[in-house]
Amino acid sequence: MDQVTEELKRKVSAKTQRSSGYRKRQNQNYQNKLFRTDCKKFYNCLRQIYSKVKNAPDKEEMESIWRDIYGKEFKHNGEAHWIENQYQQNPSMEWNPVREKDVAEALRKTLFISPVAQLSHS
Secondary structure (H helix, E strand, O other), X not given: OHHHHHHHHHHHHHHHHHHHHXXXXXXXXXXXXXXXXXXXXXXXXXXXXXXXXXXXXXXXXXXXXXXXXXXXXXXXXXXOHHHHHHHHHOOOOOOOOOOHHHHHHHHHHHHHOOHHHHHHHO
């Protein structure tokens, strides 16, 4: 009885993996066709996939997560010698605080513009 059970489990597992691979290939073929025929619709579909996050963590939660990763309060060395070297090499270099708008724009460019799309639009 145990052998039959194990054999059936293996068969079910093999069928599951095969159907999973089939679904992945089917989705990939659909996305490839959509990209070739209607890039705008393709990118809109990708945006919908990535926009499912409803409640982003707030500042305290993120700090807590990173504090747990670092294991302690972490501060960068603002007096590192290489920073001073960079200022000397580039005297016109100014510190501009990173704004939320800048981060959003960089993420938008990174997430939604693929190298293929950049080549086709150039």
